[in-house]
Amino acid sequence: MLIPVIIWGDNMKLDDRKLKVLQAVIHSYITSAEPIGSRTVSKKYNLGVSSATIRNEMSDLEDLGFLLQPYTSAGRIPSDKAYRLYVDNLMKSSEIVLKKRKDIKKDLLTEINEVDKVLQNAAKILSKVTNYTSLAIAPQVKQSKLKRIELIPIDDFRVLVVIVNESDVVKNTMLRVEENLSENQLTRISKYLNQKLKGKPIESLYKEVESGLIKEMYNYKRTIESLIPLVNQSLDNIKKETIYSEGVTNIFNFPEYNNISKAKSFISFIENKSSLLDILLNDGFDDIQIKIGKENCYDEIKECSLITATYRVNGKTIGKIGVIGPTRMEYSKVISTVKSIAMDLGDIITDNFTK
Amino acid sequence: MLIPVIIWGDNMKLDDRKLKVLQAVIHSYITSAEPIGSRTVSKKYNLGVSSATIRNEMSDLEDLGFLLQPYTSAGRIPSDKAYRLYVDNLMKSSEIVLKKRKDIKKDLLTEINEVDKVLQNAAKILSKVTNYTSLAIAPQVKQSKLKRIELIPIDDFRVLVVIVNESDVVKNTMLRVEENLSENQLTRISKYLNQKLKGKPIESLYKEVESGLIKEMYNYKRTIESLIPLVNQSLDNIKKETIYSEGVTNIFNFPEYNNISKAKSFISFIENKSSLLDILLNDGFDDIQIKIGKENCYDEIKECSLITATYRVNGKTIGKIGVIGPTRMEYSKVISTVKSIAMDLGDIITDNFTK
DNA sequence: CATTAGCACTCGACATACAAGAGTGCTAAT
DNA sequence: ATTAGCACTCTTGTATGTCGAGTGCTAATG
Numbered sequence: 069m070l071i072p073v074i075i076w077g078d079n080m081k082l083d084d085r086k087l088k089v090l091q092a093v094i095h096s097y098i099t100s101a102e103p104i105g106s107r108t109v110s111k112k113y114n115l116g117v118s119s120a121t122i123r124n125e126m127s128d129l130e131d132l133g134f135l136l137q138p139y140t141s142a143g144r145i146p147s148d149k150a151y152r153l154y155v156d157n158l159m160k161s162s163e164i165v166l167k168k169r170k171d172i173k174k175d176l177l178t179e180i181n182e183v184d185k186v187l188q189n190a191a192k193i194l195s196k197v198t199n200y201t202s203l204a205i206a207p208q209v210k211q212s213k214l215k216r217i218e219l220i221p222i223d224d225f226r227v228l229v230v231i232v233n234e235s236d237v238v239k240n241t242m243l244r245v246e247e248n249l250s251e252n253q254l255t256r257i258s259k260y261l262n263q264k265l266k267g268k269p270i271e272s273l274y275k276e277v278e279s280g281l282i283k284e285m286y287n288y289k290r291t292i293e294s295l296i297p298l299v300n301q302s303l304d305n306i307k308k309e310t311i312y313s314e315g316v317t318n319i320f321n322f323p324e325y326n327n328i329s330k331a332k333s334f335i336s337f338i339e340n341k342s343s344l345l346d347i348l349l350n351d352g353f354d355d356i357q358i359k360i361g362k363e364n365c366y367d368e369i370k371e372c373s374l375i376t377a378t379y380r381v382n383g384k385t386i387g388k389i390g391v392i393g394p395t396r397m398e399y400s401k402v403i404s405t406v407k408s409i410a411m412d413l414g415d416i417i418t419d420n421f422t423k
Numbered sequence: 424m425l426i427p428v429i430i431w432g433d434n435m436k437l438d439d440r441k442l443k444v445l446q447a448v449i450h451s452y453i454t455s456a457e458p459i460g461s462r463t464v465s466k467k468y469n470l471g472v473s474s475a476t477i478r479n480e481m482s483d484l485e486d487l488g489f490l491l492q493p494y495t496s497a498g499r500i501p502s503d504k505a506y507r508l509y510v511d512n513l514m515k516s517s518e519i520v521l522k523k524r525k526d527i528k529k530d531l532l533t534e535i536n537e538v539d540k541v542l543q544n545a546a547k548i549l550s551k552v553t554n555y556t557s558l559a560i561a562p563q564v565k566q567s568k569l570k571r572i573e574l575i576p577i578d579d580f581r582v583l584v585v586i587v588n589e590s591d592v593v594k595n596t597m598l599r600v601e602e603n604l605s606e607n608q609l610t611r612i613s614k615y616l617n618q619k620l621k622g623k624p625i626e627s628l629y630k631e632v633e634s635g636l637i638k639e640m641y642n643y644k645r646t647i648e649s650l651i652p653l654v655n656q657s658l659d660n661i662k663k664e665t666i667y668s669e670g671v672t673n674i675f676n677f678p679e680y681n682n683i684s685k686a687k688s689f690i691s692f693i694e695n696k697s698s699l700l701d702i703l704l705n706d707g708f709d710d711i712q713i714k715i716g717k718e719n720c721y722d723e724i725k726e727c728s729l730i731t732a733t734y735r736v737n738g739k740t741i742g743k744i745g746v747i748g749p750t751r752m753e754y755s756k757v758i759s760t761v762k763s764i765a766m767d768l769g770d771i772i773t774d775n776f777t778k
Numbered sequence: 779c780a781t782t783a784g785c786a787c788t789c790g791a792c793a794t795a796c797a798a799g800a801g802t803g804c805t806a807a808t
Numbered sequence: 809a810t811t812a813g814c815a816c817t818c819t820t821g822t823a824t825g826t827c828g829a830g831t832g833c834t835a836a837t838g
Contacts, residue, residue: 105801120811123802141801141817182595220573222591230585230595236577240537240585240593242776255610317694320687328683332675335690339672421597460830475782478831496788496830 082132087158088115089125090134094146094154098396101323103143148361148395151373155358155399162400164408172197173412180420183207183237188312190389190413195315197409198402200393201338203376204312205348207237207386207417213269217261217299219254227254229295231302234267236421239302245291257288261295311341311348322394324371337368338392348388353378356407361395373397377410381418389413437487442513443470444480445489449501449509453751456678458498503716503750506728510713510754517755519763527552528767535775538562538592543667545744545768550670552764553757555748556693558731559667560703562592562741562772569623572616572654574609582609584650586657589622591776594657600646612643616650666696666703677749679726692723693747703743708733711762716750728752732765736773744768 082090092113096104106123109115115122126144129135134150137143146154175193179185187204195202216232227243249257316338325331337343343366351357359374369392376390389410391402437445447468451459461478464470470477481499484490489505492498501509530548534540542559550557571587582598604612671693680686692698698721706712706720714729724747731745744765746757 103801107801118811119801120813121809124810127803137802139818141803142819143801216575216577218573218575218585220571220585220587222571222587226591228585228587228593230573230575230583232575232577232583236581236597238583238595238597240595242591242593317687317691320683326683328675328681328686331683331686332672336672458830462830473782474830475784476780479781482832492831494789496832497790498830 085115085117086125086129088113089122090129090146090150091154091158093126093129093135093144094150094158097145098398101396103138103145105143108143146396148363151360151395151397151399152363155360155403159400159403162404164401164404169408169412172409173416176409176412176416180416183417183421184310186413186416186420187387187389188314190409191312191314194389194391194406194409195318197405198391198393198398199315199318199321200391200397200402201316201318202314202389202391203338203344203348204389205345205387206310206312207381213267214265214299215267217258217265219258219261221249221251221254224248229298229302231299239305241298241302243295243298245294247291249288249291253288257292261292309345309349311344313338313341313344319393322396324394324396330371333368334372337366343368347374348376348390351376353385353388356403357390358399358403371395373399375399375402375406377406379410379414379417381414381421386417440470440472441480441484443468444477445484445501445505446509446513448481448484448490448499449505449513452500453753456751458493458500460498463498501751503718506715506750506752506754507718510715510758514755514758517759519756519759524763524767527764528771531764531767531771535771538772538776539665541768541771541775542742542744543669545764546667546669549744549746549761549764550673553746553748553753553760554670554673554676555746555752555757556671556673557669557744557746558693558699558703559744560700560742561665561667562736569620569654572613572620574613576604576606576609579603584653584657586654596653596657598650598653600649602646604643604646608643612646616647664700664704666699668693668696668699674748677751679749679751685726688723689727692721698723702729703731703745706731708740708743711758712745713754713758726750728754730754730757730761732761734765734769734772736769736776741772 089109092109092115093104096102096109096112106126107119109122109126110117110119126135129150130137130144134147134153135144136147138145172193176186176190179189184206187206191202191204194204213234214231215234215236216230218230218232220228220230222228222242225244225246225248227245227249229241229243231239231241233239316335319325319331319334325334347364347366351359356377357375361373362370364370364372364374371394372392373395374390374392375397376388378385378388380386389406391397391406393402444464447464447470448459451457451463451467461481462474464477464481465472465474481490484505485492485499489502489508490499491502493500527548531541531545534544539561542561546557546559549559568589569586570589570591571585573585573587575583575585577583577597580599580601580603582600582604584596584598586594586596588594671690674680674686674689680689702719702721706714711732712730716728717725719725719727719729726749727747728750729745729747730752731743733740733743735741744761746752746761748757
């Protein structure tokens with residue numbers, strides 16, 4: 069999708085040749101990480117003009133904010149603005165080869181016991197395929213309603229509480245009880261609770277205990293009461309999003325992270341899940357989202373690009389998966405890969421974890 | 424515990440003064456990471472002799488293999504052998520302050536829903552207190568016997584299988600069934616399975632299906648059959664050890680890791696859980712274990728020391744927790760901290776996850 | 779005989795200098 | 809409008825020199 073003439077903000081036109089030069093610089097820089105000069109452009113990319121002409125074009129492109137010079141008399145490198153233009157208009161979206169896509173889907177299907185494992189596995193694959201650092205955020209549950217609760221005796225003083233919420237996320241908690249309850253008694257309590265609480269937001273639980281429960285189930289009042297905070301806590305835990313990151317050390321492969329302090333700040337940032345969570349949760353839920361360099365809020369990744377895609381289960385967006393790496397990123401390859409894995413991931417979760 | 428004269432392998436004696444010099448070098452190097460010269464030793468540590476004497480002693484110590492010279496005319500640094508001697512004989516074990524220990528235990532108690540969380544939390548605290556990278560390996564289950572199995576209906580085509588093994592580790596799996604089973608039917612199957620299988624190794628399951636089961640529970644044969652691989656898999660999953668590591672980026676604080684390739688190799692090593700697992704599982708289960716430098720098997724950490732302690736639940740060793748960092752490690756502080764956290768951890772798990 | 783002072787020597791760290799190479803910007807010619 | 813040519817700039821790499829910390833040896837000392 070190559071638009072021959074792009075009218076930019078000011079009255080300077082980006083004509084076809086400028087775009088070609090820009091594209092050449094971007095392409096070269098993405099692959100080599102070295103500033104590129106006019107002579108090299110004219111030699112490597114057959115634009116049919118001499119290096120001097122390209123020099124003039126590059127000078128213009130610098131004035132327009134698309135190119136940067138790391139220092140005088142060095143070659144030029146693309147700016148964030150250039151990458152943005154590239155991603156929005158210039159990039160030919162590379163279709164991920166069908167066979168490869170099938171292979172990836174097969175890999176994704178290796179661990180499908182638990183939804184968390186699937187996700188972590190997806191992150192691993194994504195990082196391996198792209199050679200960048202990958203991120204994934206687990207399905208999040210908007211509002212927690214109880215679907216089912218089950219009490220299972222473990223020994224005389226402990227009861228396993230299994231809680232299933234409306235999105236079929238399961239949570240276990242061990243509960244210590246003071247009274248020794250028989251299996252039958254526990255079954256009765258379970259049944260009662262299920263009947264009363266199914267589909268209700270968890271807050272109802274308090275009221276129930278206060279009112280009807282006392283008559284009907286007086287004997288178990290204490291147990292049920294001790295259950296409430298537990299169920300509450302468990303539901304909260306379910307709501308708590310978890311983030312997976314894989315391939316952090318890939319960052320070492322990029323020359324721009326060849327100095328300790330940058331590498332440290334990047335890795336620390338990825339290790340510190342809370343800021344990641346912030347980014348992934350608050351930056352919108354478009355199908356595919358591309359944040360380039362300074363478009364990112366956190367200083368630590370202002371020289372990175374973050375590409376995320378949402379995945380959907382039964383048509384509902386429930387999580388995100390993505391890739392983070394230097395702004396000099398193989399956008400077309402990464403974008404198509406992230407998209408494809410996000411789709412597969414959604415399919416797999418839909419198929420295996422919902423009816 | 425300072426032994427005045429240590430007879431070493433060959434007939435060279437390590438007299439009191441040599442030990443003091445050695446201790447001085449070790450102390451200085453542990454805190455500064457700089458090679459230390461004779462003059463500095465004589466100035467900083469009042470040994471009552473001149474730098475020339477110390478020079479001679481240091482020369483002897485080098486011949487004995489306790490000191491190394493990074494290059495001619497540089498100061499000297501301790502060898503692995505020196506650290507070993509230090510740890511075994513010279514080090515005054517620093518008692519961790521009681522108040523601090525109480526604070527740590529309090530921190531350890533913040534997340535005690537799941538044993539895995541407790542462990543991860545312990546690793547976090549350990550890394551934070553020591554400023555090194557911490558490792559923890561989750562309780563491992565030697566042989567998996569079934570304690571309890573429970574089938575809970577989720578919707579028409581899915582059943583939640585809750586499996587509890589003899590160590591009270593709980594595992595959930597979603598099972599798709601072809602036939603629509605009522606809650607009562609599921610309860611009957613659960614009861615039957617529990618009765619038949621409690622305390623038995625999982626292999627029995629196959630036989631049961633073959634023989635008695637067919638008569639008694641003919642109607643549910645298909646469901647039960649589809650259950651078998653699932654239960655198997657879940658029990659295997661429980662056996663699978665998980666490792667937690669925290670504070671990997673602490674490695675950047677040490678000047679010896681100020682070059683990319685070393686940092687990369689260290690972090691990659693920690694990220695790659697399988698080799699960690701190997702080390703933690705196969706290197707013996709002494710109460711406290713100290714591996715110094717080349718005593719470690721893996722090349723990637725031949726310049727590191729690894730200090731691990733086992734934690735016990737009801738007197739039985741079930742896991743390890745530890746710290747890894749440069750051989751120049753604050754041994755006395757780290758050892759006492761690791762020991763103390765391991766003990767607390769054992770107590771907490773015993774108190775909260777066993778009867 | 780152990781200790782010490784003194785001195786020559788070694789080697790890394792750091793600074794300076796210099797040449798090579800890549801790239802730009804400008805100008806004049808096409 | 810394009811291009812060739814040239815002067816200029818700036819980085820990178822190499823060579824060189826100096827400084828300081830530290831050693832090892834020897835001779836003097838108590």
